[in-house]
């Protein structure tokens with residue numbers, strides 16, 4: 001590739017200083033910032049967009065996947081393993097709904113109201129939790145550079161409407177989903193699966209309204225989809241129509257587009273993926289309206305502002321988990337989160353989605369070392385890009401455990417700042433103890 005010389009050799013303002021700086025305002029970021037502030041640290045959360053939500057909002061994701069435990073293995077008797085921030089977040093989101101739409105005690109089935117996500121209400125709920133905890137929220141701050149000295153991040157540089165600005169902090173949490181902060185700080189990372197070097201595909205999600213549910217026949221729709229695909233009227237490699245219900249009876253959420261082979265950390269490929277996702281959506285909606293009973297009058301109700309990224313960087317940590325840990329249900333004395341969501345891999349090359357599951361009375365644990373960056377001392381990873389294999393990431397990436405991983409990253413950053421040390425100097429067992437004291441289910 002051709003290159004040009006470019007340098008930003010100028011003074012930029014330090015607009016803020018804090019004990020802890022969290023970059024990214026998704027499920028991981030809210031967990032990190034809220035826990036850090038509750039632990040007594042002055043905490044800033046910087047987010048590139050104008051509100052909280054992360055992929056839940058900008059990728060328009062529903063439902064929350066279950067990461068629940070039940071001694072008898074039954075979902076209806078289970079409790080969320082992701083406490084306290086995740087459960088508080090859901091309760092806050094429900095508080096924005098009228099009584100009749102709030103989940104009833106009997107709504108325990110997966111994809112019942114208990115698990116539905118409104119992209120707008122979850123964003124409001126995240127902001128509420130942050131503000132109530134005393135987190136300073138900096139919106140429209142896009143991380144672009146990091147200054148590192150002696151293995152410690154000194155400050156992070158953001159591009160804003162007032163140009164480049166810096167924020168100083170004692171400890172940092174990378175909650176960008178893509179591991180941007182860690183990568184800019186020079187941390188090593190893994191990318192993709194071992195066979196192809198490819199990540200899970202991207203998906204542009206959207207919702208349709210004005211659907212006549214009484215005339216919908218899911219089995220028939222799946223048959224029609226495969227026929228249209230075989231005859232070339234649907235150019236999307238996904239093997240079926242993946243759809244979910246919503247609060248309103250006539251609205252359905254679609255997680256059906258599949259954009260393969262694009263890298264979320266390559267600027268041009270990420271842009272191409274947006275175009276391809278929307279091309280697939282247009283084609284799919286036209287097909288539904290023309291050929292599928294119940295969808296004749298469907299209207300695009302909302303569309304994710306950006307394509308959803310399932311996987312990108314996985315930052316090298318002090319520990320590393322693989323599918324073996326899922327199979328063995330590994331446990332650790334310094335565990336900071338628990339998970340039993342399946343290994344759920346959308347094919348990286350074409351059709352198919354594979355699952356490795358476990359029962360609700362089982363789980364594996366994520367040790368502290370998986371969220372401690374190996375190459376920088378004052379950085380924890382709060383969310384999706386932790387130190388795990390492609391396969392294990394396909395389990396730990398979903399929103400509830402991402403929020404719990406975030407809360408552990410935030411509490412560690414706060415504890416370290418109070419002691420005047422880097423987060424990597426903490427013992428994982430003391431982080432776990434503090435998480436339990438703050439309401440974590442460990």
Ligand SMILES: Cc1cc2nc3c(=O)[nH]c(=O)nc-3n(C[C@H](O)[C@H](O)[C@H](O)COP(=O)(O)OP(=O)(O)OC[C@H]3O[C@@H](n4cnc5c(N)ncnc54)[C@H](O)[C@@H]3O)c2cc1C
Pocket residue numbers: 023024025026027028029046047048049052053054055056059061062063064065141142143144175176177178180202203204205255307308309310382383384385397398399400402
């Ligand atoms: C298509 C799709 C379907 C999914 N389905 C489900 C599902 O049904 N249920 C479920 O539970 N999970 C699902 N997931 C997984 C889940 O949404 C994510 O893994 C989860 O949101 C990760 O949380 P996070 O906080 O780590 O990252 P994100 O939610 O991605 O949040 C990262 C935040 O960081 C910000 N950011 C990024 N870079 C920068 C930067 N340079 N500067 C400043 N801010 C930055 C982003 O704007 C964003 O707000 C799905 C994911 C996808 C893509």
